[in-house]
Amino acid sequence: MDIKEIQSLIKFVAKSGASEVKLETDDIKITIRTGSLVGNSEPTYVHTMPMSQPAMQAAAPAQAEPQIASAGATDAEKKIAEDAKYITIKSPIIGTFYRKSAPDKPVFVEVGDTIGTGDVLCVIEAMKLFNDIESEVSGTIVKILVDDSSPVEFDQPLFLVDPS
Template sequence: MDIKEIQNLIKFVAKSGASEVKLEMDDIKITIKTGSEDRSENTTYVQQIPMGAAPVAATPVAQQAPVAAVPAPAADENSKYITIKSPIIGTFYRKPSPDKPMFVEVGKSIKEGDVLCVIEAMKLFNEIESEVSGKIVKVLVDDSSPVEFDQPLFLVDPS
């Protein structure tokens, strides 16, 4: 497959509206990803594999959008705190039910084993207990928001 055929394939995929296409032939692998949410990112990777040899590294054909840098000072001021992260994917709730008070508030002292929140996953409500003692400094997620695995939920001052 020559460069002209690859360019024609990229144009065809872009016009088709597909978000990702993978093509593997005897000596070449092509992955074309188009149409990110903001429509500003188009990436194509071409990997040529010589027969009987180890694969070579994929080379980007199109440039990706630049990644914004995370400010370092914010990380430094939060480094003295312990981050409590979500152990599962689901919906984060700060209350056991709509008519009950919140499990924890900012400024409240907690101890190991205290229930901090509930995460609902597949109609099961999982109580998330603290593994540390300290004081809640910040709640990082809004009530009734979806959370991902390992997403920070709370900042706790252990002192």
């Protein structure tokens, strides 16, 4: 399936009003999701994954996987328990994450800084617009989860804050 066929499929799905369409062939898998927002256009997401691996090769790593997962399960559970007491500040938009307003300026916050409601934590650039991301909570920055100048997705965790 070439790109023009995929584009025409996206247009067809958008016009049809369907919320999700999945198409699988021997060589690719496509999922098209549309989300209707009141008064806004419908965004379309396309995920393609090659499926050319034989089933025998996929089965062998799956047998070894549970052993690795069970060994690391206690570490993962401890991390989840530790992070549960913190508040996660998430990205409200898609864009590029910046820790400072300009290359020659200091960063907005560091690990260990005390923040208050309304303090600017970072800037996210979206479509050539720089959006200040302000804190909705007070507390202490425990961890910065994103590297400077990295792309971020909607609802992606950016900071962990200890509210105490």
